[in-house]
Amino acid sequence: MTKHEFDIEKPKNLQEEWPGQYEVFSWLEYVVNIPYPIFIITTYKANRKANANLWSWGFFAGEENGFYSLIALTDTTHTYENIKRTKEWCINIPSLDFKEECFKTIEHNQVDDDEIAQAGFTQESSVCVH
Template identity: 40%
Template sequence: MKKEISIFKRPEKLAGYDIEQYMKYCGNLSWYDFVTSIPSLVFVVTGWKSNGKENACLHSWSSFMGSGIDNFICILGKVNKDGHMYQSLKETKVCVLNFPSNDIYDRCVKTINNNQFETDEITASGLTAEKASKVNAPQIKECFLNIECEYLWEHELFEGSKEVAIAVRAVNICMDSQHYDQTKLGRYGKKGFLFYIDQPTNPETGEITPFGPGILEQGDPIP
């Protein structure tokens, strides 16, 4: 039996905390983020800050699509206009999208706290910064896939929103050879892409099921 879930009628508590405070603490998420728990790819956006220091932002809420033979576009679905990542993109018009496997995810998470303006955020998190090939931005050596991008456009999520969607276009891709061969490490499975999963929430009780980063397992081919 399906049940309609109102965005206005929700439990007073979420995981034992005041629901509004909890959602704000978790990155200004909507109640529907927790209800649907829709996964999205995890990657680290890197660039240069205006002082020449490395910027690294652990990111999700994005989508990727090809449009025409020469255009591969990423829509960065939720970028805070007050953050270093937004400022870096606006100033330099370039970035690199770095995709970690699970074995370095803990170091990528450290970029969240190592985000001071005077900090080399990649290096401070125990990762290795190297120069990208086609754009003026650093990339993370340990990530199995690096997508070098140019800024295209931005748009507010809604009128007055402090967050914007930003489109970037790939101009170069660097992928570890062990990962582009699916018979070896591959792109999928325990050593491949990671997905951010909002903690699945019971919309009636506010009870949360703890959930870490997910992986994509191969299914049966469709004939």
């Protein structure tokens, strides 16, 4: 086994894409990553409008007695606040057929937006609730 070490300082050529990016996320998360499936975490905002958070930092495991997820959700998101407030959320794993709709959830994320409807999705009840 070979040990690889690298300088922990951020490379100078790695620039933020938006102000404060490397304050919210470590720059390492953009250069060292494991591929994860893209999924949408849905919650309800305080005004009962739908919140849809396109996410990929997490993993899923399960068997016949249960299905589990571990999600690295930052505490600066609306989704995090909604989950803290209601203790409710739903994990949605869309197929590639819904790629455009998934990315529209990023565009429509204001307090009064119904992020599911405005992305082109149809809201329906959960299949399984644990």
